Amino acid sequence: MIVTNKKRNNTLAYLFFLPFGLFFVLFKIYPFIRSLYLGFFKWDIFGSPEFIGLENFYTLFGTDKFWEALWHTLYFTILTVPPLVILGFLIAILLNSKIKFVGFFRAGFYIPYILSITVISLMWKLMFNETFGIVNKITSIFGIESINWLNDPSYAMPAVAFATIWWTLGFNIILYLSAIQQIPDSYYEAATLDGANSWQRLIHITVPLIKSTHVLVIILQIIYSLQIFGQVYIMTGGGPGGTTRTLVQYIYENGFKYFKMGYAQANAAIFFLIMLGVAIAQVKLMSKRGEGY
Amino acid sequence: MKKFVVLFVILSVMFLGTLSAKNVEITFWTLFSGGEGHIMTQFVEDFNAAHPEITVKAQKIDWLEYYNKLLTGLISGQPPDVAIMHLSVLPDYASKGVLTPVKDYVPKAFLDEYLPNIIERAHYDGELVALPLDTHPLVFYYNKKVLESAGLVDANGNPKVPQTWDEYIAWGQDVQSATGDYGASIDKFGMLGERWFIALYNQLGGSFYNEEAGKVIIDPDLAEEVYEIINVSFAGEMTPVTDYDGGEALFINDKAAYHLNGVWAMAVYPDTEGLDFGVTQVPAIEGSKPYTWGDSHSIIFPRSPNQSKDKLEAAVTFAKWVVEHSYEWANAGHLPVLTDVLESEEFLALPMREDYLDAAANAVLAPSVIGWLEFREEMWEICQKLVIGEFTEEEAAQELVNKANSILQ
Numbered sequence: 001m002i003v004t005n006k007k008r009n010n011t012l013a014y015l016f017f018l019p020f021g022l023f024f025v026l027f028k029i030y031p032f033i034r035s036l037y038l039g040f041f042k043w044d045i046f047g048s049p050e051f052i053g054l055e056n057f058y059t060l061f062g063t064d065k066f067w068e069a070l071w072h073t074l075y076f077t078i079l080t081v082p083p084l085v086i087l088g089f090l091i092a093i094l095l096n097s098k099i100k101f102v103g104f105f106r107a108g109f110y111i112p113y114i115l116s117i118t119v120i121s122l123m124w125k126l127m128f129n130e131t132f133g134i135v136n137k138i139t140s141i142f143g144i145e146s147i148n149w150l151n152d153p154s155y156a157m158p159a160v161a162f163a164t165i166w167w168t169l170g171f172n173i174i175l176y177l178s179a180i181q182q183i184p185d186s187y188y189e190a191a192t193l194d195g196a197n198s199w200q201r202l203i204h205i206t207v208p209l210i211k212s213t214h215v216l217v218i219i220l221q222i223i224y225s226l227q228i229f230g231q232v233y234i235m236t237g238g239g240p241g242g243t244t245r246t247l248v249q250y251i252y253e254n255g256f257k258y259f260k261m262g263y264a265q266a267n268a269a270i271f272f273l274i275m276l277g278v279a280i281a282q283v284k285l286m287s288k289r290g291e292g293y
Numbered sequence: 294m295k296k297f298v299v300l301f302v303i304l305s306v307m308f309l310g311t312l313s314a315k316n317v318e319i320t321f322w323t324l325f326s327g328g329e330g331h332i333m334t335q336f337v338e339d340f341n342a343a344h345p346e347i348t349v350k351a352q353k354i355d356w357l358e359y360y361n362k363l364l365t366g367l368i369s370g371q372p373p374d375v376a377i378m379h380l381s382v383l384p385d386y387a388s389k390g391v392l393t394p395v396k397d398y399v400p401k402a403f404l405d406e407y408l409p410n411i412i413e414r415a416h417y418d419g420e421l422v423a424l425p426l427d428t429h430p431l432v433f434y435y436n437k438k439v440l441e442s443a444g445l446v447d448a449n450g451n452p453k454v455p456q457t458w459d460e461y462i463a464w465g466q467d468v469q470s471a472t473g474d475y476g477a478s479i480d481k482f483g484m485l486g487e488r489w490f491i492a493l494y495n496q497l498g499g500s501f502y503n504e505e506a507g508k509v510i511i512d513p514d515l516a517e518e519v520y521e522i523i524n525v526s527f528a529g530e531m532t533p534v535t536d537y538d539g540g541e542a543l544f545i546n547d548k549a550a551y552h553l554n555g556v557w558a559m560a561v562y563p564d565t566e567g568l569d570f571g572v573t574q575v576p577a578i579e580g581s582k583p584y585t586w587g588d589s590h591s592i593i594f595p596r597s598p599n600q601s602k603d604k605l606e607a608a609v610t611f612a613k614w615v616v617e618h619s620y621e622w623a624n625a626g627h628l629p630v631l632t633d634v635l636e637s638e639e640f641l642a643l644p645m646r647e648d649y650l651d652a653a654a655n656a657v658l659a660p661s662v663i664g665w666l667e668f669r670e671e672m673w674e675i676c677q678k679l680v681i682g683e684f685t686e687e688e689a690a691q692e693l694v695n696k697a698n699s700i701l702q
Binding site: 044045046047125129130131132148150151152153237239240241242253256257258259 | 361364367368385389390391481482533534535536538539542543546548664666667670673674675677678680681683684
């Protein structure tokens with residue numbers, strides 16, 4: 001009796017999975033496999049693909065632009081992940097305390113995240129403008145000479161990173177805030193009775209109890225940052241002199257602008273391996289969770 | 294008998310009726326928005342009103358999306374019957390066999406009206422695959438207010454407009470030292486590394502396409518000379534590194550005296566409040582004609598599995614009509630490419646057009662080679678590396694030659 005029930009449950013589960021599963025296979029799994037497969041072909045989109053073995057990969061590894069794009073992508077990730085995680089956590093703690101207008105602040109930090117990528121990129125492009133932008137107007141008050149933010153190789157990527165932090169910080173704050181709010185108040189009360197000050201409560205209660213959220217936020221943030229494309233493409237166009245071109249942009253340009261589909265697919269496969277590495281790290285770290293209230 | 298006659302008449306009228314109402318519907322994709330989009334929409338409406346036998350259905354696609362969408366349409370076998378394509382990218386598409394040759398559908402007299410430098414590029418492999426609608430060359434804008442406040446006026450009080458690049462640089466530096474503003478502004482992408490480069494390279498006597506070799510051969514010495522001129526104009530921040538919007542903002546807001554931009558800016562500048570400007574052909578190397586870069590919107594007829602002779606004929610009829618009415622199109626700043634339209638009263642009545650109409654004949658279009666789409670972006674990048682100091686002139690020239698050899702076929 002129990003066995004049949006289990007069987008029926010399974011069938012039901014598969015039925016529920018079917019609508020999503022169908023689209024997932026059709027639009028994610030199939031294109032993914034086909035993309036890997038096409039990485040071994042020379043294909044200009046219009047004609048029929050021609051098998052060339054590993055040549056795309058040889059070309060890729062021998063191309064400076066690929067390595068530069070990979071470095072720019074990592075550079076952006078290094079610039080954005082630590083501030084987004086640390087600031088996200090600290091602001092979440094502030095927004096969890098009993099300050100005035102807390103609703104206003106919570107909304108304020110989240111609102112930028114609602115805006116579309118085009119809007120925030122164009123907005124920051126204007127603000128970073130050398131002659132008319134507000135950023136230089138503000139820095140000039142402190143006597144700093146005006147900087148051509150988006151057209152100077154040393155400032156372009158940090159400027160894009162800054163805009164991105166402003167844009168997406170709200171999402172991490174929400175994740176942290178919801179995690180922090182799940183910690184029972186009794187823990188803090190007990191600690192206070194034992195004479196723990198607020199710093200000790202933060203370090204010994206809050207931080208360890210939301211360990212899985214840290215892992216989640218860090219991994220998600222690394223994955224998001226590695227996929228950087230839109231902000232750079234709109235704000236700098238990959239310039240000046242290709243110094244902000246990222247991997248996704250390189251894939252896009254080769255595939256859709258220069259009709260080098262096979263080459264772009266090979267590049268995408270390498271990109272996938274990098275992401276896979278990050279995802280595996282996430283699974284490993286998450287499975288070691290040991291928290292319970 | 295009478296009944297039969299009546300029936301016969303009714304039947305024949307019905308038959309004739311269906312014949313004359315035979316309506317061909319064609320689809321048309323455009324990438325135009327703003328002023329250009331408005332004119333194109335009007336074209337389609339007017340054409341449909343004047344041609345009851347043809348219905349053109351236009352679809353406007355955002356220009357950033359346009360070529361991606363066209364590509365998808367072509368691959369999936371569902372392209373429009375008529376579409377717009379820049380002549381500079383034509384070889385990259387024509388070489389894939391996706392454009393229909395139309396020479397047999399267009400009268401020779403019509404083709405003879407075209408400027409020769411333009412219609413030549415509408416051919417691929419000897420086949421006519423597009424009907425050019427306009428040319429939009431790089432031209433030279435000057436801000437009268439800035440020049441006056443810098444004291445750069447001649448004896449008659451007219452602003453000094455450079456005829457040579459030496460004057461351009463010398464006077465630009467004068468503006469900078471007199472006002473603290475910029476001497477000139479130019480977009481750092483296509484305008485700088487591709488368009489200005491092509492103008493200078495041709496003025497120096499160079500030419501990209503080598504007939505004998507049947508491919509593009511770039512002379513490294515000439516390229517280096519071009520890069521020297523560009524570098525000097527950026528030295529000491531006479532020209533800032535900026536993108537299109539930034540460069541335009543400097544010119545419009547009286548922060549730059551000279552401005553290199555395409556003629557399409559004429560759709561905007563005359564109506565820009567507070568802007569007092571002039572427009573003319575680009576300066577020239579001494580002893581050369583003021584050759585300039587130009588591209589052209591052309592009308593193409595994508596190949597599709599269900600293409601019929603009727604539809605193709607209707608499509609060409611529409612395209613020809615639009616080109617013949619391109620004096621309207623010239624409102625957007627573009628220059629017509631049919632000689633009789635260039636000389637027409639309607640065109641010459643538009644403001645300031647006479648100041649730059651010669652640029653149409655001096656326009657040099659991208660060479661008819663596969664790979665231009667990729668190569669031109671390398672040109673942009675190399676020149677950016679030059680002006681931010683990552684490349685010397687010699688390195689930039691060498692890199693350009695290398696890229697031409699590895700990319701262009």
